[in-house]
Amino acid sequence: MGTVLAVLVGLPGTVLGDTPSAGDRASVPVAAQIERLVEDAGSELQAFYALRDHRPAWHDRETVAAFAAALHTLDGDGLRPADYRPDALVAGHRQADASEQPGEQARFDLHATRMLMTALEHLQRGKVDPSGLETHWEVPVEAPALDPAAISRAIDGQRFEQAFAEARPSYAPYERLRTGLARYRNIERLGGWEPFPQEPRVLRPGDVDDAVVLLRSRLAVIGELEVMAANVDAFPEARLETPDLRRYDTTLEAAVKRFQRRHLLEVDGIVGPQTRRALNVPVEARIDQIRVNLERSRWLLHGLPETFVLVDIAGYQLRYFRPNGEVWRSRIVVGRPYRRTPSLRSEITHMTVNPSWTIPPTIRRNDVLPEVRRDLGYLWRERIQVLSPSGQPLDPWEVDWDNPGNVVLRQAPGPHNALGKVAIRFPNDHMVYLHDTPSQGLFSRQQRAFSSGCIRVEGVLEFAQLLFDDTDSGRNIHGLIEAGRTRNVSLGEPVPVILHYWTVNPDEDGELAFRPDIYERDEALLRALDRPLAL
Structure with a gap:
């Protein structure tokens, strides 16, 4: 995105370093107060006022009014304009101006500038700190890149909405979410939609x-206009024929299937209980869902490289943005709600071909040990080796399985290995990775939260070969597999990977796709987003 507000360098207004005008000379006492007060302020405010020789930025009532009006437009980003006190800003300026006290005027000036910087920071990186909401958050949210000189010119030119536009994430998904928010708010203003009947009747x-x-x-109401017949009374001479609106015809079936696909429901054209529940989600709830996902986008959509792998956890999809501009897509299986796939940002460094699988402690404790205690033959059927912590083989018959200590359980490579033929590795503290799977049937499900945290990738061998090719690794994934031995193979260069969680995201047609909140994260984020700002 570059330095925020950089395009505002040509705006009219005060040129820093010019000889002060008569108005500036009149504000010298205020500047002296600002210089004193800003010593205890943050570095960004200090830099801003140092560039202005501590001259006030908000002495003009039209400038304050323009800023207050611009703050109301933040509603379109899912933020709360009330957080930034637009009405209080106008009243505060009026009070400070009437008092003619340099100290009060200086305090107001710092407050208004701080409010503008806060709004820009929220547009750039989000209002809510994700590390306070999600356990083991590992996606770094970089500090906003505010340009004090450009902000000063934006104030002097009263170009606040342009400044906000430059601060927003510049990626298409964010703008599509904003467009969707405006559309659903318009639906709300028009009265929303009538609840679908709750009786247990299925429409086919x-x-x-x-x-x-x-x-x-x-x-x-949500744009499937072709399902409504033309009004034949409006064109009496056209001899139009209208279908029976009570009949569930093929046009309506196609629209229902599109709705089901965008809501990750079984795409069968049948309006059963799950489709009925999705239809009956109030428009107000959909608006809130869009708002929290705009916030998630502000956390993530900045500084993205041209080439990277994006894992959309709630959407069960992996996208690989290749160096040639193509996007490779695949369905994925992610962690169950009680074994969540984490949000993180890392780099793919290597692959393990024909991997063995060292069973992680949680799966070992909760899944494998209960099976072993019921039937020791489970170890032989699943080709699981029992090892000491130093890697020495142990006799399973000599282990006290009620209290096995720190024994290591490792599944041998082969067609039944849980990792399949290849595991794609990236450093992280959760021991998660992308991998193949022998359970290919799960990819046909619409909702695919079945794993223990790692991500199973459909077509992973094709994906692995693309990673080799795009990093000039000089490797052939099929040849490595056919060689039969377990080995780690490095990529020619690391490829960034991001695992993140969206419950609303634009689909390939730009329409908003609403996903179930499988990890129940939306409610806490919405509460935090709506919590009044402490200033």
């Missing part, structure tokens, strides 16, 4: 039912 293609009329209306 071919049915004729009064509820089909409501289904058509519900889908039309």
